[in-house]
Amino acid sequence: MKEKEITILAIESSCDETAAAVVREGREILSNVISSQIELHKLYGGVVPEIASRKHIEKINQVIEEALKEAGVTLDEIDAIGVTYGPGLVGALLVGVAEAKAIAYAKGLPLVGVHHIEGHISANYIENKDLEPPFVCLVVSGGHTHLVRVKDYGTYEIIGRTRDDAAGEAFDKVARAIGLGYPGGPKIDKLSKEGNPEAIVFPKAHMSDSPYDFSFSGVKSAVLNYINGCQMKGESYSQADIAASFQKAVTDVLVENAMKAVDEFGLKKFAIAGGVASNSALRAAMQEACDKKGVKFYHPSPIYCTDNAAMIGVAAYYEYLAGTRHGWDLNAVPNLKLGER
């Protein structure tokens, strides 16, 4: 006889999306509700932590109720509550953590705290039923750039990380510099299609002491210097060429380091995750590089790349199976390390 199926209610509020989802048996998404605050933060050119936290508390119950309703389940059919408890904005995280604890406590359910990046990585399990560890995963978003060796469910080794800006952060800053506004990623992606990626050569930083680490502040500065130079000489410049060339410089380094890691660990599976994983040029370049090597390339749909709770539910499921349980004193940990409990 098959054991009872495990259904998890997951909550995510680490940055500017209030999200809840219901996930069955780890890979079946019964609902995935996201309330985005992006329009609000556009006024400020980036996420304002206090405003994000205020919006989370305003929306969180509606988002959870909607996730339950859409999934066609009640809290009585939920087996555990999963929640992101770091890394992220502390005030934002606290809303989800306090809410999740209260629900779990009132219903007598186990509480499973999830690492946000573990969630992003796990997003790949949703649409790729064949994907299982071990594999290499590149997590790229507005707040993170990590090259991770996924050894097993819940067992990770960070083999490369950014030394300065996250990749998505560099996209935002460059977008602002060329007058595209916030959020920069999708705008640069779109504009790049009209530009020549070979028009301008921006530097690609490689770290001599660590082959997998990244640095994006150099390329960002190079873009700003290029614009300044043009302005001083009274020359016009092509926004599209800058966008395309900048995007290529970033993408090239991401691909190179990722493929080095795939070779080094002899793994035939590679995945990307995080908001920047939606970038069409990055996807195309990764696909091409993986095809050349005979490595299978995995990526989530854009809806599972952005911050969402479905991915937290997936990660919570595997943590739940591994016996991870958190107490009523669970706190938000803004700088939580991957693999820490």
Add this chain to the structure above:
Amino acid sequence: MTFLKQMIDNEKERSETMRILALDSSGLVASVAVVEEEQTIAEYTVNYKKTHSQTLLPMLDEIVKMTEMNLGEIDAIAVAGGPGSFTGLRIGSATAKGLGLALKKPLIHIPTVDGLAYNLYGNEGVICPIMDARRNQVYTGIYRFREEFVVEEPQMAIEISALAEKLNERGEQVTFLGDGVPVYKEQLEQLLHVPVRFAPSHMNRQRAAAVGTLAVQYWKEGKIERAEDHQPDYLRMSQAERERLEREEKEQQGK
């Protein structure tokens, strides 16, 4: 009547009476209480540096265990809804909202300063809670207990000198309490021409039992809200919003 029968009757009465779970994490104090109309069943108050997100739910858990309570038996969840520390308010608020969602119970939003003032039942003169609101301001309000609790001036954020002026104009004895007292005590004693008292330590900070007791009144008056509709009343915009509005105002004037 035998002792046993008395106990059973008490139990019966107990299950029929209304019962409120109250939370206050608006300031340095974290406090949880279970309050009925005629008595407080339990209160757990901690004035210590540990973060409220780590203490609030374990405190509730302790109360539930100690009093062998079934959480489902509470009628409503009262919460000190602001002003206060933005983060502290949200911890209390999210906890109340989560409990409300899971237990399908309504919330009762008690203004933090009203809850503080309610500690001083039967006080002579006016009651003036002050909470340190930084930027040279206090969260305060002016209250009185005659036959009943009267809000003379609802909670606000103002400068301490402006508050002193208000109180001098009233010309009555005033009793202060709250975490603003250690910060502003000397200044108040200098600024005020009216008799001044400071509440003693067992009633000079937030206490969830006071929030809960006031909530019993709110309940009777039908002043409840759905858990999903609840959000804290910060009495203040975020810094980013304030700066944006100031900037826009300047731009308007410049035109």
